[in-house]
Amino acid sequence: MTEPAATLPAYDRAALTPGIVHIGLGNFHRAHQAVYLDDLFALGESHDWAIIGAGVRAPDAAMREALKAQDYLSTVIELDPSGRRARRVGSMIDFVPVEAGNGPLIAALSRPEIRIVSLTVTEGGYFMDSAGRFDATATEIRADAANPEAPGTAFGAILAALKARRAAGIPAFTVMSCDNLPGNGHVTRQVVVGLAKLFDPELASWVEANVAFPNGMVDRITPATGERERAMARAFGLDDPVPVTCEPFRQWVLEDHFPAGRPALEKVGVIFTEHVHAYETMKIRILNGGHAIIAYPGGLMDIDLVHEDMAEPLVSAFLDKVEREEIIPIVPPVPDTDLNAYYAIIRERFSNPEVADTVRRLCLDGSNRQPKFIVLSIRDNLARGVVPKGLILESALWARYCAGVTDSGAVIAPNDPNWDALTARAKAAKDDPAAWLAMSEVYGDLGQNPDVVSAFTEALNALYARGARAVITEYLAS
Numbered sequence: 001m002t003e004p005a006a007t008l009p010a011y012d013r014a015a016l017t018p019g020i021v022h023i024g025l026g027n028f029h030r031a032h033q034a035v036y037l038d039d040l041f042a043l044g045e046s047h048d049w050a051i052i053g054a055g056v057r058a059p060d061a062a063m064r065e066a067l068k069a070q071d072y073l074s075t076v077i078e079l080d081p082s083g084r085r086a087r088r089v090g091s092m093i094d095f096v097p098v099e100a101g102n103g104p105l106i107a108a109l110s111r112p113e114i115r116i117v118s119l120t121v122t123e124g125g126y127f128m129d130s131a132g133r134f135d136a137t138a139t140e141i142r143a144d145a146a147n148p149e150a151p152g153t154a155f156g157a158i159l160a161a162l163k164a165r166r167a168a169g170i171p172a173f174t175v176m177s178c179d180n181l182p183g184n185g186h187v188t189r190q191v192v193v194g195l196a197k198l199f200d201p202e203l204a205s206w207v208e209a210n211v212a213f214p215n216g217m218v219d220r221i222t223p224a225t226g227e228r229e230r231a232m233a234r235a236f237g238l239d240d241p242v243p244v245t246c247e248p249f250r251q252w253v254l255e256d257h258f259p260a261g262r263p264a265l266e267k268v269g270v271i272f273t274e275h276v277h278a279y280e281t282m283k284i285r286i287l288n289g290g291h292a293i294i295a296y297p298g299g300l301m302d303i304d305l306v307h308e309d310m311a312e313p314l315v316s317a318f319l320d321k322v323e324r325e326e327i328i329p330i331v332p333p334v335p336d337t338d339l340n341a342y343y344a345i346i347r348e349r350f351s352n353p354e355v356a357d358t359v360r361r362l363c364l365d366g367s368n369r370q371p372k373f374i375v376l377s378i379r380d381n382l383a384r385g386v387v388p389k390g391l392i393l394e395s396a397l398w399a400r401y402c403a404g405v406t407d408s409g410a411v412i413a414p415n416d417p418n419w420d421a422l423t424a425r426a427k428a429a430k431d432d433p434a435a436w437l438a439m440s441e442v443y444g445d446l447g448q449n450p451d452v453v454s455a456f457t458e459a460l461n462a463l464y465a466r467g468a469r470a471v472i473t474e475y476l477a478s
Contacts, residue, residue, distance in 0.1 A: 009090035079354035101150030109161030134194035295362035296397035322390035
């Protein structure tokens with residue numbers, strides 16, 4: 001099927017000048033921040049805020065070559081059930097060469113016109129320990145501290161550039177995380193300052209006094225790119241090896257803390273507020289928590305795609321019951337937002353068949369996601385005197401999934417950075433469910449809570465004895 005032609009940038013790209021270096025040119029950035037800026041440039045606004053792309057990993061070099069071949073344009077295809085729409089996003093005008101020691105990146109970050117450095121380096125890329133503190137013992141961090149002039153991490157490059165700017169009398173840039181982390185600005189500040197303290201305490205003090213790290217909440221479902229997505233691009237007449245597909249919905253909420261200036265993003269729908277944490281809590285608990293709730297039942301039932309998962313009545317009803325009884329009641333108020341209406345939008349987004357997001361992607365990296373998306377909600381329920389049996393069942397479903405086989409006996413391929421350790425622990429938990437809750441890096445002290453241990457033990461034993469379908473059916477009837 002041939003689609004209508006893709007929309008081209010509605011501005012003169014040759015007239016753009018850079019103001020942002022973005023590190024981590026994955027699909028999410030190109031469907032989110034880059035799109036907002038593309039819209040803003042089309043209004044004739046902020047043309048001195050174009051993006052220079054950058055990266056510090058080998059895959060970033062491959063992305064650079066692919067984008068350079070098409071003049072740094074990105075194909076973004078919105079997957080609306082009423083019809084797909086493609087656009088060529090032109091807000092990035094260059095991409096720094098990816099080299100060991102990050103010399104080209106440090107040089108780009110040192111340029112006076114660069115006033116914002118933004119990041120999408122994934123939730124697990126911030127070198128934080130299980131207690132939410134900067135991990136000064138991480139191998140890459142120790143390497144940067146020993147060789148700060150030729151760092152291997154994005155944070156080391158940021159510090160090398162800040163040091164150069166300070167020496168040259170150039171004001172500091174703002175560092176803006178666009179990753180899905182609670183308090184992402186606070187986290188980024190911890191990492192940058194923590195690394196600086198390891199090799200230059202004076203620089204660390206200067207960073208604390210001069211560099212802004214605004215918190216932000218970002219949201220847009222953006223599947224991985226494969227042959228399906230490349231075929232979609234070809235249907236629009238575009239031979240693009242790295243197209244991006246995404247849902248129509250997008251949201252960006254930011255603290256307005258940009259001492260070096262910023263683009264006028266409020267003109268294209270970005271919300272600037274001092275209440276980022278409220279939006280962030282809503283999104284992490286209702287959306288990300290909701291993803292986890294549907295992920296592991298779907299995985300154990302051999303369901304491949306998220307919209308098919310939502311079409312399974314048991315999974316859909318499980319999501320509804322847990323969200324309405326155990327999540328929405330603990331989410332604090334959000335300015336100008338009806339939480340039930342927000343949840344209705346989430347259900348619609350999860351059910352979008354065009355996105356074709358995979359259950360496996362939702363199941364990925366539970367060891368990193370569960371503490372943020374599920375365990376916090378368990379704690380908040382306990383604090384209000386409620387034992388959240390639905391959320392605890394979700395955690396038991398995760399444990400059962402990590403045993404490595406579905407209810408039908410199909411093998412589950414490794415799906416977590418700690419998969420081998422999780423699988424070993426899951427097998428031990430079949431006979432001793434409390435062994436799973438003993439993972440303090442995930443559960444903290446919840447493994448000592450008798451109500452949690454009792455509910456988890458009952459749920460996991462039932463999952464092994466009767467399977468996910470039967471256990472969820474019993475939960476829904478309770």
